[in-house]
Amino acid sequence: MSSDTPALSGGRPPGPDGLPLVGNQLAFLRDPYGFMTRTAREYGDIAAWEDPGGTTYQLNHPDYIEQVLVSNNENYIKGERFQHILRPITGNGILNSEGAVWRRNRHLLQPAFHPDRIEEYAEMMVAFTEDALESWAGGQTRPIHEEMMELTLKIVSRALFGVDIDDHVERIGDSLEEFMLATESLSHLVLPPQVPTPTRRQIRRAREDLDAVVYGMVEERRRNPSDRGVISKLLEVTDENGNTLSNEEIRDEVVTLLLAGHETTALSLTMTAYLLARNPRAEATLVDELEDVLDGATPTMGDLPELGYTERVVKESMRLYPPVPGIVREPVKPDIVGGYEIRPGSTVRMHQWVVHRDPRWYDDPLAFEPDRWTPEMESELPKLAYFPFAAGPRRCIGDRFAMLEARLILATIYREYHLELVPGTDLDLMATITARPKHEIPMTVRERGSRN
Numbered sequence: 001m002s003s004d005t006p007a008l009s010g011g012r013p014p015g016p017d018g019l020p021l022v023g024n025q026l027a028f029l030r031d032p033y034g035f036m037t038r039t040a041r042e043y044g045d046i047a048a049w050e051d052p053g054g055t056t057y058q059l060n061h062p063d064y065i066e067q068v069l070v071s072n073n074e075n076y077i078k079g080e081r082f083q084h085i086l087r088p089i090t091g092n093g094i095l096n097s098e099g100a101v102w103r104r105n106r107h108l109l110q111p112a113f114h115p116d117r118i119e120e121y122a123e124m125m126v127a128f129t130e131d132a133l134e135s136w137a138g139g140q141t142r143p144i145h146e147e148m149m150e151l152t153l154k155i156v157s158r159a160l161f162g163v164d165i166d167d168h169v170e171r172i173g174d175s176l177e178e179f180m181l182a183t184e185s186l187s188h189l190v191l192p193p194q195v196p197t198p199t200r201r202q203i204r205r206a207r208e209d210l211d212a213v214v215y216g217m218v219e220e221r222r223r224n225p226s227d228r229g230v231i232s233k234l235l236e237v238t239d240e241n242g243n244t245l246s247n248e249e250i251r252d253e254v255v256t257l258l259l260a261g262h263e264t265t266a267l268s269l270t271m272t273a274y275l276l277a278r279n280p281r282a283e284a285t286l287v288d289e290l291e292d293v294l295d296g297a298t299p300t301m302g303d304l305p306e307l308g309y310t311e312r313v314v315k316e317s318m319r320l321y322p323p324v325p326g327i328v329r330e331p332v333k334p335d336i337v338g339g340y341e342i343r344p345g346s347t348v349r350m351h352q353w354v355v356h357r358d359p360r361w362y363d364d365p366l367a368f369e370p371d372r373w374t375p376e377m378e379s380e381l382p383k384l385a386y387f388p389f390a391a392g393p394r395r396c397i398g399d400r401f402a403m404l405e406a407r408l409i410l411a412t413i414y415r416e417y418h419l420e421l422v423p424g425t426d427l428d429l430m431a432t433i434t435a436r437p438k439h440e441i442p443m444t445v446r447e448r449g450s451r452n
Contacts, residue, residue, distance in 0.1 A: 011340075012048045012055065012340065013043070013044075013046045013047055013048040013057065013338065013340050014043045014044070014047060014048075015039065015043050015047040015048040015049040015058070016038075016039060016042075016043075016047075016049050017049075018049055018050060018051065022051065022052060023049060023050040023051035023052065024049045024050070024051055024056075025051035025052060025053075028051075032325075032326075032431035033325070033353060033429065033431060036058065036326065036349070036351045036353060036354050037353070037354055037357070039058050039060075040058065040060040040351075040354045040358075043058075044060065045059070045060050045061035045064060045338060046058070046059055046060065046061070046064060046337060046338040046340060047060070048340075053081065053347065054345050054346050054347065055343075055345075055346040055347070056346065056347045056348075056349060057337070057340075057342055057346060057347070057348050057349065058349045058350075058351070059337065059338075059348060059349070059350045060351075060354055060355065060358070061338070061355075062355060062361075062382035062383060062384035062385045063382065063384075064337050064338055064350075065350045065355070065384045065387070065391075066383055066384045066391065067335075067337060068329055068335075068337065068348055068350065069327070069329075069350070069384070069387075069390060069391045069392040069394070070384075070391050070392040072335060073392045073393055073394070075331055075332060075333050075335050076329040076330065076331055076332065076335075076348065077098050077329065077330055077332055078095075078096065078098065078328065078329065078330070078394075079328065079329065079330030079347065080330070081328055081330070081347055082096070082328050083096055085183050085432065085433060086433065088179075088200070088203045088204075088207065089176075089179045089203060089206065089207055089210070089255065089259070090252060090255050090256045090259060091248065091251065091252035091255065091256075092249070092252050093105075093252040093253045093255060093256030093257075094106055094109060094253060094256055094257075094397065095256050095260060096252075096256075105253060106397065108233060108234060108237055108253075109230060109233075109253065109257070109397060110397065111233070112160055112229075112230050112233070113397055113398055113400060113401055115400060118400050118401050118404055119301055121155075121159045121401065121404065121405075122300065122301035122404060122408060123300070123301075124155070124158060124159060125155055125159075125404070125405050125408045125409065126298055126299060126300070126408050126412050128151060128154050128155050128158070129151060129408070129409050129412040129413065130298070130412060132147065132150075132151050133412070133413065133416060133417070136417065136445050137445070138445060138446055138447040139444065139445075139446070140444065140445050141422060141442050141443065141444050141445075142442070142443055142444075142445055143440045143441070143442055144270055144273050144274075144419070144440075144441045144442070144443045145266070145267075145270040145436075145437055145440055145441050146440060148265075148266040148267075148269040148270050148273075148409075149173060149177070149262065149263070149266040150169060150173060151266070151409065152261075152262035152263075152265045152266040152269070152405065152409075153165070153169055153172060153173055153176075153258070153262040153266075154166070154169060155262070155405060156257065156258060156261035156262045157169075157172075157258070159401070160229065160230045160257055160261060161217060161229050161230055161231050161254065161257075162226055162229030162231070162232070163217055163220070163229075165213075168213045171209055171210075171212075171213055172210060172213055172258065174206075174209070175206040175207075175209040175210040175213075176206070176210070176258065176259055176263070178202055178203075178205070178206040179202075179203055179206040179207070179210075179259075180263070180432070180433070180434070180436065181202075182199040182200075182202045182203045182206070183203075183432040183433060184430045184432050210255060211251065214251050214254050214255055214258075215247060215251060217231060217254065218231060218235070218247055218250050218251065218254070221235055222235060230253070230254070230257065231250065231254060234249075234250045234253060234254075235250065257398075260396070260398065261398055261401070263323070263434055263436075264323035264324060264396075264402060264434060265323075265402045265405050265406055267321075267323040267434055267435065267436055268314065268317060268318055268321075268323050268402070268406050269406060269409055269410065270437065270441055271317050271318075271320070271321035271323075272313060272314060272317040272406070272410060273413075273419050273441070273443060274421065274427060274441055275316075275317055275320065275321075275368045276313070276414075276419070277419055277420060277421040277443065278368070278421070279368045282313065282368060282370055283414070283418070285309055285370075286309055286310060286313055286410075286414055287414060287415075287418075287448070289307060289308075289309045289310060290307070290310070290411055290414060290415045291415070293306045293307055294411070294415055296415070298412070299408055299411040299412055299415070301404075303411070304404075304407060304408075307407060307411060309370060309371075310407050310410060310411055311403075311407055312370035312371065312373040313370045313410065314403065314406045314407055314410065315370070315373050315386075316368060316369060316370040316372065316373060317368075318388040319356045319357075319362070319386060319388070320356065320357070320366075320368060321429075321435060322352035322353060322356055322388045322435065323388065323434050323435060324352065324388070324390070324433070324434055324435070325351060325352055325353040325429075325431050325434070325435040326349055326350065326351040326352065326353060326431070327349070327350045327351075327352070327390055328347060328348070328349055329347075329348045329350075330344070330345075330346070330347055330348065331343065331344050331346065331348065332344055352387055352388060353431075353435070355384070355385055355386075355387070356385075356386060356388075358385070361381060361382060361385040361386075362385075389402070415448070416447065416448055417445045417446060417447060417448065418445070418446040418447075418448060419443040419444070419445055419446075420443060420444045420445075420446060421441070421442075421443055422442040422443065422444060425441060425442060426439075427441070
């Protein structure tokens with residue numbers, strides 16, 4: 001279908017009918033990836049349906065998505081549905097906040113992600129990865145997703161907060177994991193926030209455990225100020241009236257960065273390892289590049305311009321398995337998208353999972369083909385046919401950090417090890433905030449040049 005916006009067409013776009021009272025809400029929650037894909041294929045570039053929260057619009061064309069996220073972004077907020085999922089753990093952090101609060105806090109956090117600062121993190125990222133690999137041995141079976149989650153949590157804590165969390169990594173990791181698992185619960189997603197479900201009690205316990213560690217980190221920085229790190233910067237800032245941020249405001253930003261700063265990169269690395277194990281030719285090409293460029297040495301920031309295939313592997317992995325599979329927005333004023341009027345009170349969904357697998361933009365879209373990412377291909381690709389980090393003013397603040405981390409970790413691991421999927425391992429994904437495996441991805445590690 002064409003993305004050219006026609007004159008306003010009355011009524012609502014076509015879409016699935018759904019069931020009385022619940023509409024399509026249960027169908028979406030039970031099989032989100034299947035539902036969003038079928039809806040796009042059956043109803044075109046814009047579809048709509050009813051559920052108990054009102055009308056939901058699914059945008060499936062890059063031009064429509066660009067309108068919402070970029071050119072007309074001020075007309076949309078993240079909205080209550082998004083807040084309902086994240087607010088219990090992240091509070092009013094940068095992922096949730098809107099308006100003046102969001103602009104202030106984004107400005108405060110931006111220096112931590114300046115390109116010059118990010119370059120400083122490279123050596124530390126590699127060192128943490130090498131430390132993690134010290135416990136690996138040929139022939140072992142390792143829980144790869146768990147390993148990547150722990151590694152990226154340690155990296156983001158040191159890089160952004162200037163602290164080592166070795167004594168707390170299990171507690172923080174368990175708390176964030178408990179929260180993420182609870183968000184998949186139908187009762188949490190469907191029932192009003194005031195209903196005390198078992199999963200909400202689980203989320204409350206996770207928050208209490210997390211708060212104990214994070215407030216301790218904040219107090220440590222109050223006692224021992226530093227000129228580096230996000231916490232130190234948040235402690236220094238004052239508003240126009242000379243007021244400092246409260247402990248709770250600082251806590252919300254720290255928890256948000258802990259969650260967002262390690263979850264998505266860990267998922268990208270897990271999915272990349274899975275895809276490489278399923279595509280030996282791609283792994284062989286990656287290893288050849290690492291041998292040619294690194295010649296057995298530790299990867300550095302300076303090596304990255306020559307590790308083009310490594311970057312293409314990461315980009316292709318995030319195309320097939322975007323860590324965030326969809327974005328939700330709510331209009332604050334009426335807007336015209338695809339010739340249809342979208343009113344306040346409705347919900348707009350835009351799914352990377354759908355657009356990244358659309359055959360209009362990608363040849364053989366379900367195939368893992370890192371070499372598809374040529375300069376010519378990228379120049380012809382519609383701007384938002386690929387948006388793993390979202391787009392517009394609310395594009396992920398840590399996108400450069402994440403890409404640097406993913407490439408360096410991947411290079412450090414694969415120059416030393418080959419990873420094999422344990423036979424019978426299936427990939428089954430949840431879809432709440434992120435696309436995470438429902439079950440661990442066990443992989444057997446083999447040292448390069450050895451079958452042990």
